[in-house]
Amino acid sequence: MSDGFRLGLFYTIVRPEEKAILGAAESRGLAVVRIDDAEVTFGLEAPSVRADVVLNRSVSHTRSLYATRCFAHYGIPTVNAPDVVEVAGDKILASLRLAERGVPTPRTEIALSPEAALKAVERIGYPAVLKPAVGSWGRLMAKVRSPEEAEQIVEHKTALGAPIHSVFYVQEFVPKPDRDLRVFVVGDRAIAAMARRSADWRTNAARGASTEPLPLSGELEGLALRAAAAMGGGVLAVDLMEGPNGLVVHEVNPTPEFKALHAATGVDIAGAIVEYTAGVGRR
Numbered sequence: 001m002s003d004g005f006r007l008g009l010f011y012t013i014v015r016p017e018e019k020a021i022l023g024a025a026e027s028r029g030l031a032v033v034r035i036d037d038a039e040v041t042f043g044l045e046a047p048s049v050r051a052d053v054v055l056n057r058s059v060s061h062t063r064s065l066y067a068t069r070c071f072a073h074y075g076i077p078t079v080n081a082p083d084v085v086e087v088a089g090d091k092i093l094a095s096l097r098l099a100e101r102g103v104p105t106p107r108t109e110i111a112l113s114p115e116a117a118l119k120a121v122e123r124i125g126y127p128a129v130l131k132p133a134v135g136s137w138g139r140l141m142a143k144v145r146s147p148e149e150a151e152q153i154v155e156h157k158t159a160l161g162a163p164i165h166s167v168f169y170v171q172e173f174v175p176k177p178d179r180d181l182r183v184f185v186v187g188d189r190a191i192a193a194m195a196r197r198s199a200d201w202r203t204n205a206a207r208g209a210s211t212e213p214l215p216l217s218g219e220l221e222g223l224a225l226r227a228a229a230a231m232g233g234g235v236l237a238v239d240l241m242e243g244p245n246g247l248v249v250h251e252v253n254p255t256p257e258f259k260a261l262h263a264a265t266g267v268d269i270a271g272a273i274v275e276y277t278a279g280v281g282r283r
Contacts, residue, residue, distance in 0.1 A: 007278060008051030008076070010035045010067055012059040016259045020270035021055065028271075030278060037063045042070040053281025054078045055273070056255060061089040061134045064255060079277045080234035080254050088231040088254035091169050092133045101230040103223070104248045106241075107172040114158045117168035121150045127173040130157075132164050143173060174243045174250070181214060181240045181247075183224035184261055184269060186276045187233065190221045192267040194260070211264040223247055235273050237261075 007030050011018050025032045033051045037058045041048055047070075054071050056078055058064045068082040080088070087093045098105040109120035121128045121144055130142045130153055144150045157165040179197040183190050193216050198209035214220075224238040227249045237256030240247050258269045 006031050006033050006051045008033045008035050008049060008054035009057060010037060010054050011057040012037050017257055018057055021274060024270040024274040028274060047074040051076060053277055055277045056080060077280050079280055081232060084232040084234050085254050088236060088252045090133055091131060094252055097230050098227060098249055103227050103230055106174050106248055106250055109170045111168040114154045117154045118150055120168060120170040124170050124172050129171045129173050131169045131171060133167055133169050134164060174241045174248060176241045176243060183220060183238045184258060185224055185228040185236045185238060186272045190216055190224050191272050192261055192265045192269060194264045211260045213265045227252055235276065
């Protein structure tokens with residue numbers, strides 16, 4: 001039975017992950033306050049919703065960032081915390097943080113103009129990968145194989161005119177097997193891992209990659225925990241690649257999907273998330 005504790009679920013749509021979270025909360029007797037990110041408003045004085053802790057499941061980085069800041073303003077803890085959302089949700093900030101903490105990550109160049117972007121690609125070497133600073137599911141990423149392709153892609157991004165395309169994030173293309181690795185971290189524990197395989201160089205499950213369970217070796221678990229700690233900790237999916245010189249962390253997702261990971265491993269990820277979130281709210 002609920003003791004009056006209220007877990008807020010801040011969401012965009014109720015996907016399989018959110019359904020699993022709602023089920024996990026119900027099975028633990030937790031009352032859930034649903035907070036639709038398209039409907040809620042935030043005043044400066046007092047929250048329009050009441051919750052003891054808020055689990056952020058919005059698919060929008062911008063909405064997530066401002067909402068968690070607002071909840072923090074009200075004194076309501078969130079999972080993940082605003083600083084974690086800000087850093088992990090921005091590939092540039094995440095790369096800087098990983099480098100600062102000594103976590104191996106692909107060589108990266110950041111450019112603030114189209115002209116500088118072409119120089120950055122040359123410094124990285126071909127093939128290189130151009131990514132938006134904010135985004136997921138492998139969208140708007142481009143593998144660049146020649147100066148001509150670089151010019152075309154940079155010109156196209158510039159013509160789009162959106163702020164997201166005004167800064168260029170250029171990363172080395174890491175020669176790896178036909179897979180990448182994902183480790184799901186909750187608090188100070190790595191609870192599950194999988195390999196994602198694809199004939200395409202983008203091995204996202206959302207793009208149709210096949211998945212298989214992956215044993216958590218000491219090296220893999222240790223590196224994933226270091227990467228999660230570098231972001232500030234919480235509920236995070238750490239994505240890694242097996243490069244020529246060993247494992248490298250290329251992304252840390254602060255609002256991760258886990259349907260494919262649960263299907264591959266059978267681990268009760270939703271339950272772990274709910275229990276961790278409730279623990280944050282009861283501190």
